[in-house]
Structure formats: C-alpha cells, structure tokens
Amino acid sequence: MNVTGAGAILQALRDRRPRTRSELAELSGLGRAAVAQRLDALLATALLAPVGEAASTGGRPPTRFAFNPDARVVLAADVGATHVRLAVTDLSARVLASDGVDVDIGRGPTHVLAWIVDHGRALLDRVGRRQDELAGVGIGLPGPVEFATGRPVNPPIMPGWHDFDVVAFVGSRFGCPVVVDNDVNVMALGERHAAFRDVDHLLFVKVATGIGSGIVIDGQVRRGAQGAAGDMGHVHVPHESDAVCRCGNVGCLDAVASGAAIAAQLAERGVPARARRDVADLVRAGSTLADQLVRAAGRTIGEVVATAVSLLNPSVMVIGGSLARAGESLLAGVREVVYQRSLPLATAKLDIVAAAAGDQTGVVGAAALVCDTVLAPERVEADLSRLTVAAGR
Amino acid sequence: MNVTGAGAILQALRDRRPRTRSELAELSGLGRAAVAQRLDALLATALLAPVGEAASTGGRPPTRFAFNPDARVVLAADVGATHVRLAVTDLSARVLASDGVDVDIGRGPTHVLAWIVDHGRALLDRVGRRQDELAGVGIGLPGPVEFATGRPVNPPIMPGWHDFDVVAFVGSRFGCPVVVDNDVNVMALGERHAAFRDVDHLLFVKVATGIGSGIVIDGQVRRGAQGAAGDMGHVHVPHESDAVCRCGNVGCLDAVASGAAIAAQLAERGVPARARRDVADLVRAGSTLADQLVRAAGRTIGEVVATAVSLLNPSVMVIGGSLARAGESLLAGVREVVYQRSLPLATAKLDIVAAAAGDQTGVVGAAALVCDTVLAPERVEADLSRLTVAAGR
Numbered sequence: 001m002n003v004t005g006a007g008a009i010l011q012a013l014r015d016r017r018p019r020t021r022s023e024l025a026e027l028s029g030l031g032r033a034a035v036a037q038r039l040d041a042l043l044a045t046a047l048l049a050p051v052g053e054a055a056s057t058g059g060r061p062p063t064r065f066a067f068n069p070d071a072r073v074v075l076a077a078d079v080g081a082t083h084v085r086l087a088v089t090d091l092s093a094r095v096l097a098s099d100g101v102d103v104d105i106g107r108g109p110t111h112v113l114a115w116i117v118d119h120g121r122a123l124l125d126r127v128g129r130r131q132d133e134l135a136g137v138g139i140g141l142p143g144p145v146e147f148a149t150g151r152p153v154n155p156p157i158m159p160g161w162h163d164f165d166v167v168a169f170v171g172s173r174f175g176c177p178v179v180v181d182n183d184v185n186v187m188a189l190g191e192r193h194a195a196f197r198d199v200d201h202l203l204f205v206k207v208a209t210g211i212g213s214g215i216v217i218d219g220q221v222r223r224g225a226q227g228a229a230g231d232m233g234h235v236h237v238p239h240e241s242d243a244v245c246r247c248g249n250v251g252c253l254d255a256v257a258s259g260a261a262i263a264a265q266l267a268e269r270g271v272p273a274r275a276r277r278d279v280a281d282l283v284r285a286g287s288t289l290a291d292q293l294v295r296a297a298g299r300t301i302g303e304v305v306a307t308a309v310s311l312l313n314p315s316v317m318v319i320g321g322s323l324a325r326a327g328e329s330l331l332a333g334v335r336e337v338v339y340q341r342s343l344p345l346a347t348a349k350l351d352i353v354a355a356a357a358g359d360q361t362g363v364v365g366a367a368a369l370v371c372d373t374v375l376a377p378e379r380v381e382a383d384l385s386r387l388t389v390a391a392g393r
Numbered sequence: 394m395n396v397t398g399a400g401a402i403l404q405a406l407r408d409r410r411p412r413t414r415s416e417l418a419e420l421s422g423l424g425r426a427a428v429a430q431r432l433d434a435l436l437a438t439a440l441l442a443p444v445g446e447a448a449s450t451g452g453r454p455p456t457r458f459a460f461n462p463d464a465r466v467v468l469a470a471d472v473g474a475t476h477v478r479l480a481v482t483d484l485s486a487r488v489l490a491s492d493g494v495d496v497d498i499g500r501g502p503t504h505v506l507a508w509i510v511d512h513g514r515a516l517l518d519r520v521g522r523r524q525d526e527l528a529g530v531g532i533g534l535p536g537p538v539e540f541a542t543g544r545p546v547n548p549p550i551m552p553g554w555h556d557f558d559v560v561a562f563v564g565s566r567f568g569c570p571v572v573v574d575n576d577v578n579v580m581a582l583g584e585r586h587a588a589f590r591d592v593d594h595l596l597f598v599k600v601a602t603g604i605g606s607g608i609v610i611d612g613q614v615r616r617g618a619q620g621a622a623g624d625m626g627h628v629h630v631p632h633e634s635d636a637v638c639r640c641g642n643v644g645c646l647d648a649v650a651s652g653a654a655i656a657a658q659l660a661e662r663g664v665p666a667r668a669r670r671d672v673a674d675l676v677r678a679g680s681t682l683a684d685q686l687v688r689a690a691g692r693t694i695g696e697v698v699a700t701a702v703s704l705l706n707p708s709v710m711v712i713g714g715s716l717a718r719a720g721e722s723l724l725a726g727v728r729e730v731v732y733q734r735s736l737p738l739a740t741a742k743l744d745i746v747a748a749a750a751g752d753q754t755g756v757v758g759a760a761a762l763v764c765d766t767v768l769a770p771e772r773v774e775a776d777l778s779r780l781t782v783a784a785g786r
Contacts, residue, residue, distance in 0.1 A: 004422045201618040224610075232703065234703060234736050343621070
C-alpha cells in the first residue's frame with residue numbers, strides 16, 4: 001500500500017487542531033482519494049481519530065480529524081548521578097504518572113537499566129496501560145552520548161557505562177524503539193516543550209555540580225559531529241583562580257563557576273559546603289557570602305553565554321539546574337554580562353530567563369524526543385503496518 | 394496535476410548519479426505510474442534528462458535519468474567594500490565565466506545593484522545564455538542581512554543600504570528569484586561546496602579587515618533568530634590592549650586581532666601599514682614583526698574558535714580571508730590554542746585548515762545558495778509549470 005504523505009498528514013495534526021479532509025488535502029498536496037486512503041491507514045493505528053463537526057458550508061457537515069495523543073504511551077527516564085526520575089506520558093509528552101528514586105549510577109548500566117525496566121513496568125501498571133502500548137522509551141544520561149547509537153562515550157561520572165548498548169538492553173525488554181541522549185539536551189527539549197514551543201533558537205544552560213548546555217537551532221537540538229556540542233563546562237575563561245578542572249586543564253568554566261567550584265570556594269573561606277545542594281541551601285538561608293559567590297559565578301558563566309549569543313543569535317536563553325533554582329543571583333550575574341557584552345542586534349530581542357519546568361524538565365524532554373522520533377513522517381510511514389497490528393485491540 | 398514527489402526525485406538526482414525508474418520508485422516511495430508522471434513533468438523542464446543505459450538484467454536495458462545542471466544558469470555576486478566579483482554558473486555552482494571589478498559599496502544600493510544587473514547581462518551574453526534561462530541570482534553582502542527578506546540591517550560599512558529591498562530591485566530586472574545573504578555565510582557555503590561537500594558541521598572564519606564567521610550545522614548555514622549568528626568579531630577576548638572597537642565596546646576580537654587592528658599595531662611600532670593588504674604584503678615580504686603580530690592574532694582568534702568548537706563540535710574549521718592567505722602564521726596561531734584548549738572528544742577528529750577555494754569562494758557559495766533554494770523539493774513542485782513554460786525553446 002502506498003502511504004506517502006500519511007506521515008505529513010499526522011505531522012500537520014500534531015498541533016492539535018482538528019482538520020477536514022479538504023484541509024488535509026491542501027496541507028499535504030495529495031488528491032482527495034489519496035487523502036482518504038492515508039486517513040484510513042492512520043485511523044487503523046488510532047494515532048488519529050475523527051472528532052466533532054466543522055462549521056458547515058451547507059449540507060452535511062464534514063468530519064474533522066485530530067491527532068490522538070492517547071493512542072500510545074511513552075516511558076521517559078531522567079538519570080542523574082544519584083537519582084532517577086521516571087514518567088509515563090502520552091504522545092504529546094504530557095506526564096500521566098511519575099516517580100523519583102535514589103539510584104547510584106556508579107552501580108553500572110545493567111543494574112540501573114534493569115531498575116528502569118522494572119519500575120517502568122510498575123508505572124505503566126499504575127496508569128492502566130500495557131507494555132505493547134509503548135511508542136518508545138526515552139532516556140537522558142548525565143554524560144556524552146553518541147546519539148545515533150545511544151551509547152555513552154567515556155562518561156566521566158558513569159563508571160562501566162562507556163560504549164554500553166543501552167538501546168539493545170532496554171529495547172529487547174520492552175520491544176519498542178529506545179532513544180538515548182545526554183541530560184542537558186533532554187532538559188533543553190523539555191524546557192522548550194513546556195514554555196517555548198514556538199521558539200526555534202534556544203540556548204539552555206544547566207548549572208549544578210557541573211555546567212553544560214543544550215543548543216536548539218532552527219527547532220532542533222544540535223549535537224555536532226561527535227555529539228559533543230554544548231560542552232560549555234570546559235570552555236576556558238579568564239579568571240584569577242588556578243583551580244584545576246577534572247578534565248586536567250586549568251581555567252575551565254566548570255572549575256571556577258559550577259556548584260562544586262562554589263562549594264570549594266566557600267570551604268576555603270571557612271564555610272563548610274560539600275556540594276551544590278549545600279550552596280543552594282546557604283543562598284536560600286540568606287548567606288551573603290554564598291550569594292556573592294553565586295552572583296560572581298553567574299558573571300563568569302555570562303562571559304561564555306555572551307560568546308554563545310554572538311555566535312548563535314538565540315531568542316531565548318534559559319538557565320536551569322539546582323543553582324539557578326536557589327534564587328535570582330545566578331541569573332542576575334549572567335544578565336549583567338550578556339547585555340553588556342553582546343551587540344544590540346543579538347540582544348534586542350533576547351530573553352534571559354530561569355527554567356520554568358522544574359523537576360519534570362528532564363522526563364518531559366526525553367518524552368518529547370521520543371514523540372518527535374517515532375512520529376517523524378518517514379518513520380510513521382515505515383512503521384504503519386507494525387503500528388496497525390499492535391493497535392488491534 | 395499532482396506532482397508530490399517530483400521534488401524528492403530531483404533532489405535525489407542532484408548527486409549526479411543516473412538512476413532507473415525502479416531506483417527512483419524506491420527512493421521516492423512512489424508507485425511506477427506516479428514515478429512515470431513525475432518524470433514526464435521534470436523532463437519537460439529539462440532539469441532532468443535521460444542518459445546512457447543501465448546494466449541490463451536481460452531484455453531491453455532500462456533508461457536511466459540524471460540531473461541536468463546545464464538546464465539553467467545562475468548569476469552570483471560577491472560584493473565587498475570596494476570590489477565586486479560576478480560569475481555565471483550552472484545548476485551545480487560550477488563557474489562558467491567570472492569577472493571582478495572595483496566598485497565602491499559606499500555609492501549606495503541603486504548604483505551598485507544597477508552595475509551588477511548590467512554586468513550580469515554582459516556576462517550572460519559572454520557565455521551565450523539568455524536572461525530567461527536564469528534560475529536565480531545570489532548576492533553576498535559585507536554586512537548583516539535579514540535572510541528571509543534579503544534586506545541589509547544597519548550594515549556598518551554600507552551607507553544607504555539599511556533596509557533596502559535588494560530582492561525587489563534585482564528580481565524585477567531579471568524576472569527570477571533573488572537570494573541575499575551576508576558574505577561570510579556565502580563564503581562558508583562556497584568552501585563547503587568546493588572542498589567539504591560531505592561535511593555537515595563546518596565553521597568558517599574570515600579574517601580580513603574585520604573578522605566574521607559562517608556556521609554550518611547539520612548541513613545548513615545557521616543564521617539564528619535575527620540573522621546575526623556567526624558574529625565572531627564582537628566577541629569579548631581577554632587582552633592587554635584597550636583598543637576601542639568600532640562598535641563602541643572595548644576588547645572585541647575585531648579590535649585586537651583583525652587586519653585593521655594588526656595594521657594599527659604595526660603603525661604604533663613605526664611600520665607604516667594602513668590596511669590588511671599592507672599587513673599581508675609585509676608578511677609575504679618576510680617582516681618578522683608582521684609575522685609575529687599575525688601569529689599572536691591567530692592565538693587570540695583561537696581562543697574564540699576554541700569556545701566555538703566546544704559549543705558546536707564541528708568536524709572542519711576553515712580559516713579564510715586575506716590574512717589567512719598571507720602565510721601559515723595565522724593558522725598556526727589558531728591551531729596552537731584550539732588543540733590546547735578544547736576537550737579531546739571535540740578535537741580528536743577536528744581538521745583546522747586554510748580555505749581552499751580562493752577568490753571564487755564567495756561567488757561559488759552564492760551560486761550554491763541559489764541552487765539549494767530553487768531546487769528545494771517543495772520549491773520545485775510549486776514552480777514546475779513556470780519552469781516548464783520558460784524552458785519551452
């Protein structure tokens with residue numbers, strides 16, 4: 001069966017606006033007979049469903065069709081150094097249920113991924129959905145990932161994960177597509193999905209124990225030639241500190257402005273702070289010193305962000321992560337430097353804001369990544385028969 | 394007539410490999426009858442032509458079809474501050490004839506563009522092609538351009554050009570599409586077309602009187618939210634100099650490492666050099682001081698390039714412009730800092746090279762931009778009847 005155009009029809013409907021056959025013919029460039037045939041194929045998958053009635057132009061009102069995000073579900077996992085958040089979402093990345101549990105990533109991939117599989121099944125049960133209703137699984141990992149294969153590449157805080165075939169391990173257990181990306185890319189997607197759906201140029205910077213960024217250009221996360229794009233933490237910044245970075249270089253942004261670096265600066269000044277959480281707690285508790293150090297870190301981060309703004313000309317720059325949630329100081333420091341440094345053409349319409357999506361950013365982004373992958377037009381057309389069989393209930 | 398898929402067929406054939414009807418059916422996902430109808434439509438435009446014979450599987454050998462880059466021509470203009478280069482190319486951006494003439498951009502858009510129109514017509518005559526065979530005109534301008542409209546946006550060295558409707562002025566005279574972009578984006582495309590056609594992630598840096606960059610990510614030039622992406626010249630760099638940039642800020646890369654900045658540094662040291670050409674001439678003549686200053690400029694540029702490499706993870710970084718052509722010093726300075734600063738994952742497979750395409754980079758890039766625009770699948774399908782009528786000769 002020729003289904004060319006079915007993918008485009010579904011793609012157009014993902015904006016949630018119902019449309020008539022004529023509107024779909026116009027959108028897809030297909031004739032009426034071809035539209036009818038593609039609609040039948042899509043209706044058989046339940047990804048699309050007829051809805052109410054269109055404004056009549058006389059005679060019988062035409063049926064309208066809409067995307068049905070409940071046709072399938074997505075399992076999303078946001079894996080951190082010591083914590084995993086899981087969620088089941090619909091096909092618009094809306095969270096139906098979620099759960100967060102402490103899991104040590106250092107226990108290795110088979111332990112952590114088996115945990116995700118078990119708890120993922122339990123979470124599906126909780127919302128009353130079956131495993132064969134999964135459209136896909138999305139996983140964000142705290143390290144570099146080769147996106148095409150889903151394999152971690154020498155991830156510094158993930159012993160035992162290098163080159164592990166995450167897709168095969170999880171895919172074989174769930175029997176569905178698995179998409180793996182690094183956590184900051186996934187957070188950038190989650191923030192865009194939650195608050196900036198119409199923004200095509202967005203820079204997301206996460207400031208927690210370390211510093212990283214996710215870059216959305218022309219509506220897509222850009223990962224670069226080896227998937228290393230957005231590696232802001234190891235950009236060199238001019239700084240009086242001679243702190244050595246965990247990468248071995250001196251003067252990396254990570255070594256002078258991350259949560260770990262600020263904790264070390266506090267400890268040097270006699271204030272015990274062992275981790276970024278302590279830093280955030282001190283800021284919230286009103287520590288002037290902690291607040292000053294966080295603001296200074298914001299200015300240093302702002303120097304790198306100013307360069308990124310000149311190079312990429314985004315319209316929104318979002319700052320997230322635990323340090324950004326501790327108050328306004330980090331954001332104020334970033335803004336101070338970026339608006340001073342960058343040219344008016346690049347900053348006149350630039351919004352610099354704190355992340356809005358909170359704890360769920362990662363799982364929402366991982367789910368959005370799965371939806372964009374499995375609902376991509378060419379993928380839908382290739383998978384139609386499989387989708388139809390699986391939907392037969 | 395339904396021509397959905399005709400654009401995809403033409404797109405697939407742009408790799409110059411001839412294909413049979415069966416191969417095109419497989420590539421496009423269309424049935425044999427649909428492929429035959431799309432082929433007829435494309436053959437009527439001459440954009441596609443039947444060629445030799447395929448290896449026979451017994452019986453009559455099937456006809457193969459290939460993209461015909463001679464079906465139309467492109468006029469390309471690379472406009473500099475004092476010089477315009479013009480070329481007529483085929484639809485694969487191959488230069489058929491070219492010409493360079495001194496023209497002062499300060500005389501304003503109507504003067505410069507009327508010159509381009511007149512000399513463009515003469516150049517078409519020289520290669521024996523008619524104006525109605527033009528597929529489009531591509532123009533690179535030395536300043537910020539709003540790509541969607543082709544209008545310059547407050548270009549600093551182009552008095553009278555702000556917001557001028559270049560597309561309407563040129564398009565009304567030639568009766569064809571006109572694409573306008575800034576000169577560095579066009580050079581990035583030209584360099585990719587000439588030497589790195591399979592490279593999807595390329596950073597091009599031009600070092601001449603000023604410094605700018607063109608960014609290719611996932612195979613496309615990325616221009617950002619307002620078309621200001623790649624503005625490397627006004628990135629702030631740590632430097633002992635307090636030279637004020639023409640933008641009003643202190644410490645911009647342009648103010649400390651451009652051809653103009655090096656000329657000023659030479660003049661301060663008693664060596665008369667008024668412009669980047671003098672700097673390049675001094676380097677070629679063996680001036681140790683000029684060579685040292687150019688290498689130091691390369692290191693300073695390398696600091697910004699290192700940040701761009703961390704953020705974008707390109708696989709090729711090309712350095713061009715008159716200063717790059719003056720010898721190895723600029724490139725050596727850039728390499729020194731980038732390989733020291735960036736993480737192994739981003740530099741292990743990174744080539745840092747001097748531009749290969751020379752004087753023609755700009756016109757080749759402008760022509761490639763026109764070809765990619767007018768031969769884009771949706772554009773081809775929308776324009777098929779116009780293309781067919783115009784080709785009727």
